[in-house]
Amino acid sequence: MKRYARIAGLALVAALAVPAAAFGQYPPPSKPTPQKAPKGPFHTLQVCKDGCRYKTIQAAVNKARPGDTVKVRSGVYRETVSIAGASKRYIKLVGNPKDPSKVVIDGSRGKAVPRQNGVWVNGANQVTINGFTARHYNGNGFYVVNVTGYKLTHLKATLGGVYGIYAFNSIGGEMSDSEASYNNDGGFYIGQTPPQSTPKRSLVTRVKSFGNVIGFSGTNMRYVTITKSQWFNNGTGIVPNALDSEKYAPPEQNVIIDNDIFWNNFNYYVGAPFKVRKSGIGVPYPVGVGVLLFGGRHNDVVNNRIYGNYLVGVGALQQILLKQKDAADLIGNSVRNNQFGLNGTDLNGRDMVYDGSGSDNCFAGNAGVQAMLPTDGSAFAACPFTGANAYNAAAQAEAFGWAGDATHEKFWIRHPHAPKKGYTPLEHYKK
Amino acid sequence: MPFREPESGLPRRGFLAAGAGVFLCTIGGERVLLRNPGDAAKADAAARRVARPRAAAAGAPGAGPTEKLTFATPQPQPGGTAREYWIQATDALWDIVPTRPRRDEWHGRPVPGPTVYRAFVYQQMTEGFAEPLAPPRMPGPTLYAEVGDTLVVHFRNGLSDETGQALTMHPHGVKYNPEYDGVYLGDFTRAGGFVEPGAEFTYTWEATPDAVGVWPYHDHGPNHTLNTFRGLFGAVIVREKGAKVPDMEAVIFFHSLAPPVTGLERQFQCINGRAFAGNTPTLQAKVGQDVAIHVMGMDSNFHDFHIHGHRWKDPSGTFVDTPAVGPNETITARFIEDNPGRWLYHCHVFTHQDGGMAGWYLVMP
Numbered sequence: 001m002k003r004y005a006r007i008a009g010l011a012l013v014a015a016l017a018v019p020a021a022a023f024g025q026y027p028p029p030s031k032p033t034p035q036k037a038p039k040g041p042f043h044t045l046q047v048c049k050d051g052c053r054y055k056t057i058q059a060a061v062n063k064a065r066p067g068d069t070v071k072v073r074s075g076v077y078r079e080t081v082s083i084a085g086a087s088k089r090y091i092k093l094v095g096n097p098k099d100p101s102k103v104v105i106d107g108s109r110g111k112a113v114p115r116q117n118g119v120w121v122n123g124a125n126q127v128t129i130n131g132f133t134a135r136h137y138n139g140n141g142f143y144v145v146n147v148t149g150y151k152l153t154h155l156k157a158t159l160g161g162v163y164g165i166y167a168f169n170s171i172g173g174e175m176s177d178s179e180a181s182y183n184n185d186g187g188f189y190i191g192q193t194p195p196q197s198t199p200k201r202s203l204v205t206r207v208k209s210f211g212n213v214i215g216f217s218g219t220n221m222r223y224v225t226i227t228k229s230q231w232f233n234n235g236t237g238i239v240p241n242a243l244d245s246e247k248y249a250p251p252e253q254n255v256i257i258d259n260d261i262f263w264n265n266f267n268y269y270v271g272a273p274f275k276v277r278k279s280g281i282g283v284p285y286p287v288g289v290g291v292l293l294f295g296g297r298h299n300d301v302v303n304n305r306i307y308g309n310y311l312v313g314v315g316a317l318q319q320i321l322l323k324q325k326d327a328a329d330l331i332g333n334s335v336r337n338n339q340f341g342l343n344g345t346d347l348n349g350r351d352m353v354y355d356g357s358g359s360d361n362c363f364a365g366n367a368g369v370q371a372m373l374p375t376d377g378s379a380f381a382a383c384p385f386t387g388a389n390a391y392n393a394a395a396q397a398e399a400f401g402w403a404g405d406a407t408h409e410k411f412w413i414r415h416p417h418a419p420k421k422g423y424t425p426l427e428h429y430k431k
Numbered sequence: 432m433p434f435r436e437p438e439s440g441l442p443r444r445g446f447l448a449a450g451a452g453v454f455l456c457t458i459g460g461e462r463v464l465l466r467n468p469g470d471a472a473k474a475d476a477a478a479r480r481v482a483r484p485r486a487a488a489a490g491a492p493g494a495g496p497t498e499k500l501t502f503a504t505p506q507p508q509p510g511g512t513a514r515e516y517w518i519q520a521t522d523a524l525w526d527i528v529p530t531r532p533r534r535d536e537w538h539g540r541p542v543p544g545p546t547v548y549r550a551f552v553y554q555q556m557t558e559g560f561a562e563p564l565a566p567p568r569m570p571g572p573t574l575y576a577e578v579g580d581t582l583v584v585h586f587r588n589g590l591s592d593e594t595g596q597a598l599t600m601h602p603h604g605v606k607y608n609p610e611y612d613g614v615y616l617g618d619f620t621r622a623g624g625f626v627e628p629g630a631e632f633t634y635t636w637e638a639t640p641d642a643v644g645v646w647p648y649h650d651h652g653p654n655h656t657l658n659t660f661r662g663l664f665g666a667v668i669v670r671e672k673g674a675k676v677p678d679m680e681a682v683i684f685f686h687s688l689a690p691p692v693t694g695l696e697r698q699f700q701c702i703n704g705r706a707f708a709g710n711t712p713t714l715q716a717k718v719g720q721d722v723a724i725h726v727m728g729m730d731s732n733f734h735d736f737h738i739h740g741h742r743w744k745d746p747s748g749t750f751v752d753t754p755a756v757g758p759n760e761t762i763t764a765r766f767i768e769d770n771p772g773r774w775l776y777h778c779h780v781f782t783h784q785d786g787g788m789a790g791w792y793l794v795m796p
Contacts, residue, residue: 037592149629172629197622198630201560201587223631225559255559302558384512 032148032171032194035089035125038066048073057081057093057105057119066090072132074102080137081105081119088124095131097154100178107137107160114138118157125149135159140166141180144173148200153177159274163189164212169247172200172223179208184274186217187234192246193222199253201225210234211426213268213276213285215261219243224254230262233426235287237264237309242295242319242327249327250319251296256304261290262346263308263417263425267408271429286311287408288349295319297331304338306348308425310412313340313348317399318357330358334383337365342418344368349413354379355396356389371413373398452689452698454731458654459617465691471657478596478654483627484620492618502608505637510672511579513635516572517556519589520598520650520663523567525550527688527699528710528787536709537775537789548693549594550662550704551650560587560631569704570684571665574648576605576638577672586613587631595628597652602667603759604646605636614651625652642669645682645725645761660692662704664729677765678720681712685736685756685778685788686729699787700778706787713791714776716768724764724776728756735779736762738792740770753779771796 045060046052047070054060058081060070067090074096083091095103107115118134118141121127126149133156134141141157143166144150150173157164157180164180164187167173171194180187187209190202204226209215215231218224218240231237238261242250265288268276286292288311291301295318306313314335322328340351351369354361356379364383372380374395381389402411417425453466456474459481463474507513526547528534533542553571555564565572576582582605588598601613611634615624623632649655650663666682688699688706702711716722726736737753743766745751756762777789 196630198626198632200629201631203560205561225561227559227561255561257557257559257561300558384507386506 030123030146030169032123032125032146032169034148035086037126038090040067042067042069044069044071046071046073049075061088061091061093064088064091068092069094072103076104076106078106078108080107080115080117082122083119083124083127084122085124088127090126091124092128092130093119093132094128097131100131100133100154100156103131104133104135106135108135117141117143119143120145121150122146127151128153130154132156133158137161140164141183142166143168145169147171147173149173151176155179156181157187158182160184161274163187163217164209165189166191167202168192169194171196173202175202175204175207177206180212181209182211182273184213184277186214187212188215189217189219190221190224191217191219192248193220193224195222195248195252199223203227204229211266211273211429214239215264217241218251218254220246220248220251221254222248222252226254226256227258230260231290232260232263232423233266234264235266235268235285236289237261237291239289239292239294240296240299241292242322244323249295249322249324252298254296254299255302256291256300257302259304261304261306261309261313262342263423264288264290265308265310265412266426267428269408270427273429273431286403288312288412290314290348292317293330293333295322295328295330296333299333301333301335302337305342306338306340306351307342307346308348308415308417310349310409310414311402312353313351314338315353315399316361317353317355318396320396320400330361330389332360334361335363335366336383338367340366340368341370342368344370345418347371347415349411349415352380353395353399355399356392357396359388360386361389452687452691454656454691456654456656465657468690468694468696470691471694474654474657475594475596478652481597481615481653483597484615484618484625494619497609498619500609502610504610504635505581505606505608507581508579511577511581511638513581513583514574514576515558515583515585516574517558517560517585517587518553518572518600519556519560519563519587520551521554521567521589522549522551522591522594524548525552525567525569525662525704527693527701527704527706529705530709534709535707535787536791537707542707543697545695546699546706548688548695551590551594551598551658552662553600553665554589556587560585560589569662569664570682571648571663573665573682574667576667576669577674578638578640578643578669579672580638582634582636582638582667584634584636585631586626586634588626588628590628592628596654596658597625597627598650598658598663599624599626599632599652599655600634600648601651602634602636602646602648604644605642605667605669606639607634607636611635612651615653615655638669643671644669645727645763647684647727647729647759647761649729649759657692660686660689660730666725666727668725675721677723679714679716679768680723681714681725683712683724683726683736684729685726685734685783687732687783687786700783700785702788702790708775708789708791711787711790713793715793715795717795718768718771720768722764722766722768725761726756726764727761728758731758732780732783733757734783734788736764736776737779738764738776739774740772741766741774768794770794
């Protein structure tokens with residue numbers, strides 16, 4: 001049993017541990033640095049297919065000075081846009097904030113090398129991208145790296161090879177009023193946040209994420225507040241996780257508050273509008289999970305509505321295979337005041353699962369909890385709690401064992417969903 | 432810096448009012464005289480020029496052995512809890528006389544405008560700074576603890592780009608180590624003493640037995656005097672464990688809003704950011720209630736707290752009805768209510784009383 005759990009645990013980690021850098025020719029991370037706010041005067045550069053000075057977004061970006069606005073009119077632009085370096089700081093890339101579907105950047109029809117990213121910001125601070133749809137990119141829809149401050153708003157990222165809306169190795173930013181769907185990894189992703197003594201928080205608010213392998217992935221992310229958003233019909237909803245593949249493990253000081261996290265039972269292995277990636281040893285992510293804290297410190301899951309996830313509503317597990325042993329344990333995390341199971345009408349397979357690892361972790365004020373692992377609730381210390389938690393090896397082995405199931409559904413506990421107007425549960429994708 | 436003559440074109444009335452609120456600020460390496468409306472912009476510009484200090488522990492110029500010390504984050508005592516607050520400093524348009532038409536209810540007379548300025552306030556937020564818990568208010572949220580608890584205050588500087596400058600939260604009364612002092616100290620500044628716009632810092636303060644009482648907190652960053660005057664202040668209440676909470680408890684700050692701070696022509700004598708009865712807080716109680724009114728001074732003046740129709744014991748046991756309260760000092764009027772009716776409370780420094788530092792206290796049988 002123990003051996004099985006180990007192998008299954010390894011599988012889960014390997015599956016989650018797909019490093020972003022494997023997908024494309026990305027620059028090595030550099031330290032985000034302060035850049036002076038530009039003084040202007042500022043100009044607006046117009047982009048459209050016909051009658052504008054600039055026919056491509058990149059041509060306008062190339063001419064833009066710090067703080068300028070690049071206004072892109074409706075149309076489909078088949079290009080990849082790079083906004084790189086301090087000379088492009090504070091640039092505003094504006095499409096149609098009221099209807100982002102009218103201004104599309106499209107990665108398909110790439111020739112020898114498929115287009116990697118829709119818009120890629122590297123080392124240019126305080127860039128705003130507002131009002132675009134990115135689709136069919138081999139890598140990411142909207143990708144920000146090595147910056148201090150960004151605003152990604154009124155965006156749609158769909159059918160991407162890796163992440164939809166993505167910020168890496170960056171300090172402080174905003175993802176808002178956006179939608180990510182059918183991406184072959186995280187719909188939204190904030191990863192490798194540098195630790196800071198006076199941290200700048202990142203805000204993810206009023207977004208929708210569905211049909212992705214993971215709704216929100218957060219490898220080694222810090223100081224992120226995720227709120228007022230919907231995470232549904234993904235394989236897994238929200239996963240703050242600790243991995244060796246990126247710097248600065250584990251995830252810390254994130255707050256997941258006031259979200260709807262439901263129906264994350266999308267078994268993309270049975271069918272998906274994207275080609276399911278094979279990880280190194282061909283082993284799966286867990287499917288059917290609302291929130292999974294996979295290692296991490298001082299992360300809070302508060303005031304969310306969590307229902308209809310067939311495997312687990314909220315799980316918290318030790319990152320048993322992290323090489324950086326001092327970052328493997330769950331410390332000081334809390335799960336408080338969440339509503340599980342939509343008043344009994346749309347139950348989770350198991351509401352809360354915790355292996356009792358680590359210390360100072362606590363659970364309080366959660367309503368509608370009907371099923372837990374360990375089933376006797378012994379691991380779920382009430383808040384506030386200090387000291388070692390009640391580690392439960394059997395519960396840990398059982399939870400890690402779920403990832404080893406080749407059907408990805410064997411350990412589901414299905415319950416009927418309550419109807420939700422405008423939403424259809426997605427388990428098996430059909431064209 | 433030489434004492435400048437008032438700007439030409441300033442109305443005489445404005446000049447006279449401004450003269451009452453003059454103060455000199457040292458901001459980083461610069462000295463800025465705040466004398467006239469508009470001078471605050473110079474102080475803000477100076478504050479924005481203050482560079483983020485190198486971490487003191489890393490060996491700042493002239494750093495001594497005290498800078499090499501490191502400090503653990505305090506934990507609650509057995510039986511105590513960590514009381515968490517999420518507090519954001521933000522700028523907000525603030526009306527000193529919000530009644531319309533603007534009115535002083537005490538004298539039944541109109542108050543001339545304008546009365547709106549850009550205040551800085553501490554605003555309580557939900558966890559993770561996801562959203563405000565209440566509108567911007569002056570004073571900021573009252574923090575509560577019992578002996579044995581810690582106050583864990585997640586502070587975020589939410590100033591906009593235009594007003595952006597480093598801020599802090601510095602408490603009185605509670606116990607803290609230098610890491611959580613929340614004070615700008617030039618080269619000796621620790622992380623919590625310089626929180627830049629968009630940044631946050633978590634302070635941990637201890638409610639020790641000698642912290643029982645009511646205390647102010649306020650900004651103590653590089654531009655602390657101006658920013659405190661603008662509205663960055665609030666109160667901490669520490670009680671004995673299990674102590675009875677008064678039936679009616681009010682926190683009252685006596686302070687002035689002067690032309691160099693507000694950019695307005697007139698000087699306002701304020702209670703909690705408002706001036707003149709009907710605008711200032713209207714306190715309400717019932718006969719028989721255990722009433723506690725905590726009064727703090729938050730400007731450069733001394734004040735006298737007077738309630739009509741009431742008297743109470745000061746800490747020495749003497750009955751008083753007009754005790755003095757100085758800058759960042761606290762006095763508490765605590766009594767069992769026994770006198771129904773409409774009462775006035777006010778500062779008994781006459782110029783303050785007449786400049787708006789007065790309010791209603793309504794007692795029902």
